[in-house]
Amino acid sequence: MATAETASYDLAISGAGIFGLSVAYAAIKAGLSVVVLEKAHVGAGSSGGVLGALMPHMPARWNPKKEFQFQALACLEDRVRRLEAETGHDCGYARCGRILPLTTTDKLEHHLERAQESKLRWHPEKTGFSYVVEPVGSRSDWLSANAAPHGIVYESLAARISPRAYLAALAGYFRGHGTLVEGAEVTGFDADTSSVILGNGRSPIKAKGLVVSGGFAAFDLIEHLTGERIGRGEKGQALLLEGTGLEDHPAIYCDGLYVVPHANGTVAIGSTSDRDFEDDTPSPERSGELMARAMNFCPQLKGRKVLSDWAGIRPRCNKRDPLIGRLPGHEAVFAATGGFKISFGIAHLVADALIAEILGRDADHPLPETFRPDHHFGRNRLDADT
Structure with a gap:
C-alpha cells in the first residue's frame, strides 16, 4: 500500500485549519487526489478557537468584498448541513442573529x-x-x-458555529477521502520535481501543486517563496x-x-x-x-x-483582505490565508474559487480583486494598510 511518502498527489495543502481543510474538501469534491500536511495537529492555530461568530459586514458602502461575504454567509447553512449528513458530525451551526x-x-x-x-x-x-x-x-x-x-x-x-466541531467534521470527511499527515512542516516546493519539501529531514511529498494555508506562519513560507512579507x-x-x-x-x-x-x-x-x-x-x-x-x-x-x-x-495580511490565488513567480504554488476574523464565514466560497482557478474554470462566486495576489504583492504591498 502506498504511503504519503511514496504516493503522488494532484494537490498538497499546507495547514489543517479552516482554510486548508475547506480547500481540501473542495478539491476532493472536484475529483483531485489530495494530501494535507499539518505542522502540528488539526486546528492547532487560530482556527481551533471557541468564539464561532459568523457576522456580516454592515450594509453600507457596499463593495465586492461585502457582497462576497454576504453570498458566503447566505449559503453556508446548506454547506454545513451537507457536511453533517456526510459525516454524522454536528457542527453547532445556527442562524442566531445579532x-x-x-x-x-x-x-x-x-x-x-x-x-x-x-x-x-x-x-x-x-x-x-x-x-x-x-x-x-x-x-x-x-x-x-x-x-x-x-x-x-x-x-x-448573523450565525454561529462551533469552530472545533466544524473542523472535526471537515477533517473526518477528508480522512475518508484523502491523506492527512500531522507533524509535517512544509518548507518549500520544488517545481522541477513536483515535490513538496518538508522539514526535520522528512522525505519530500510528490504533488503537482501546493496550496499554502498554514495560518500566520504561512507568511514565513510565502516570504521564502516570493521574497516578500505580506502579512503578520x-x-x-x-x-x-x-x-x-x-x-x-x-x-x-x-x-x-x-x-x-x-x-x-x-x-x-x-x-x-x-x-x-x-x-x-x-x-x-x-x-x-x-x-x-x-x-x-x-x-x-x-x-x-x-x-x-x-x-x-490569527493571520492578518498587511492589506487587510485575505490572500487567495497563485503566488507570483510560481506556476503551481497557491495561497489561501489571511482571513483574520472572517475566515469561518467565507472559507467554503474561498475554497470553491481557488479550486476553480487551479482547474482553469470560472468560479460561481468570483473572488474580489482585493483578495487576489496582485493586491498584496509588488508595488501594492508597499502601500500596506495599517
Whole structure:
C-alpha cells in the first residue's frame, strides 16, 4: 500500500485549519487526489478557537468584498448541513442573529440609514435576512438596557458555529477521502520535481501543486517563496463559560466584544486583538478584562463558571483582505490565508474559487480583486494598510 511518502498527489495543502481543510474538501469534491500536511495537529492555530461568530459586514458602502461575504454567509447553512449528513458530525451551526446597541443619537441615525440600505443589499423579500432598528428597552432580558440608551439593531443574517466541531467534521470527511499527515512542516516546493519539501529531514511529498494555508506562519513560507512579507500575526483571546439556558439567545456585539451562546450550553466571549505579543498562551489579566467587560452589558453572565480560556495568533495580511490565488513567480504554488476574523464565514466560497482557478474554470462566486495576489504583492504591498 502506498504511503504519503511514496504516493503522488494532484494537490498538497499546507495547514489543517479552516482554510486548508475547506480547500481540501473542495478539491476532493472536484475529483483531485489530495494530501494535507499539518505542522502540528488539526486546528492547532487560530482556527481551533471557541468564539464561532459568523457576522456580516454592515450594509453600507457596499463593495465586492461585502457582497462576497454576504453570498458566503447566505449559503453556508446548506454547506454545513451537507457536511453533517456526510459525516454524522454536528457542527453547532445556527442562524442566531445579532444585537448591536445604539449608544448615541448619531449611531441611531447612522443605523437607520443602514437599515434602509440593507433592503437593497440583503434582499430581505427573497432571503428573509433583515436589519432592523428596535426601540429602547428591546431585548433587555439579554442586553442590558443601560448599554443601549438609544435602542438596538437586530439583524438576522448573523450565525454561529462551533469552530472545533466544524473542523472535526471537515477533517473526518477528508480522512475518508484523502491523506492527512500531522507533524509535517512544509518548507518549500520544488517545481522541477513536483515535490513538496518538508522539514526535520522528512522525505519530500510528490504533488503537482501546493496550496499554502498554514495560518500566520504561512507568511514565513510565502516570504521564502516570493521574497516578500505580506502579512503578520495578531493575538486574539476568548473565554468559554457555562451557559445553560442561554442557548437560544442571539449573539451580542458590544464594547468591542462578542458574546455568542452555543447549542451545547456554553457561551463564548471574545475576542481581543493584539499586535504586540510574546506568546500564544492566554493571559489571566486579559481573561479577567474580557469577563468584566462582558458582564457589564450582559448581566446574565454574572456567576457563570469559566470553563476554559483560549488564545491564538490569527493571520492578518498587511492589506487587510485575505490572500487567495497563485503566488507570483510560481506556476503551481497557491495561497489561501489571511482571513483574520472572517475566515469561518467565507472559507467554503474561498475554497470553491481557488479550486476553480487551479482547474482553469470560472468560479460561481468570483473572488474580489482585493483578495487576489496582485493586491498584496509588488508595488501594492508597499502601500500596506495599517
